[in-house]
Ligand code: G6P
């Protein structure tokens with residue numbers, strides 16, 4: 001595809017391991033509700049917004065709740081999650097990701113964050129990575145969650161880059177789908193068996209390099 005101009009990063013599970021905290025917080029809630037939940041089911045929640053994730057869990061457990069109860073449980077999950085993220089520091093960056101972000105910036109490529117999380121801003125602040133991100137799009141700025149491409153398209157738009165010249169980096173199935181639907185090159189972090197639509201899958205961010213990405217894009 002050549003001439004890449006921007007790389008758009010997901011946050012949870014890409015820059016830091018908050019995907020694990022989301023899982024633990026949902027698991028705690030599912031236990032309270034008596035709904036079985038494992039890591040394989042959790043793959044369906046990655047990248048998916050708070051309310052929608054709760055809907056998926058309820059559907060999975062064949063449980064119906066009133067709107068008021070749903071609000072109560074969504075808030076409760078977020079309280080669990082917030083206790084996990086309160087002590088985040090730059091030590092919680094996933095190994096290799098900062099080096100990759102620096103390589104990109106040093107090559108004159110723009111960067112954006114595209115996170116469906118309403119907690120994205122405090123997390124990136126605590127990780128001290130704001131200086132490596134030219135723009136941030138979070139849940140508050142989009143109407144449609146991943147797998148809809150809106151959040152990635154908005155990131156490209158805020159950088160004034162054509163989506164065809166963007167790379168998206170994601171750990172979630174819904175996220176990779178969103179990147180592909182936006183017409184971008186998708187880098188997946190995790191299992192190739194799960195992230196089947198990604199153009200390039202690495203198990204961990206330590207395996208990412210700007211050189212290798214350029215090679216794959218045949219720049
Ligand atoms: C990200 C995570 C999801 C999470 C969503 C909403 O996309 O991958 O696991 O459900 O954000 O996060 P929030 O912090 O707003 O509940």
Ligand code: MG
Nearest residue numbers: 010012013171
């Ligand atoms: Mg993620």
